Amino acid sequence: MERTILQSLPAVPFEYCEYKTVKVYNNAHISYQKHHYSVPYQYIGHSLKLKIYGKKIQVWHQDCMLCGHGTLNKVPGGYTTVIDHLPEHSTTHGEWNSQRYLKWARHIGPNVHLVVENMFSDGPE
Structure with missing residues (x-):
């Protein structure tokens, strides 16, 4: 009887996440669990929303996802940097x-x- 009104399951499985607000440092990185991840340099000084999953993070500005990084096997104090996130003639990242x-x-x-x-x-x- 209910079969006609059932909907199909979502194509993407549900994945639990948490949110955190972070500020972008002058070197175009944010910090999560003492590891530093790069974000586009245009957002230096901005507060961004971090969407935290089990194995990855996503960095959001308002309703736009800026970038994502994997979080497995990251060393505290280390850096994960995408060169395209830095200014062309950057002196803050050597x-x-x-x-x-x-x-x-x-x-x-x-x-x-x-x-x-x-x-x-x-x-x-």
Whole structure:
């Protein structure tokens, strides 16, 4: 009797999500669970809505989805960056390598430089 009024199941299965408001940093990244994800640089300084799923996040501005990132196996303090999200001649995002850290350490002081240099070598000499 009810068969004629039943509707078919949705094509996409239901997936639970949570929402959070985040602010875009000056380096065109937002932070979620201590990991940094890039967003288009045009939104620097804006508050955006983060839609959080089990294995991914989506970044929304009003009713427009800006981007999405996977969240599995992300290291706290790490960066997930899409180069297209950064300004063309960006100086806020450089290569994160030993030379950059050594330059930073040298700026702090000679002892900090020695510690960081030892960290990048095979061990203390």
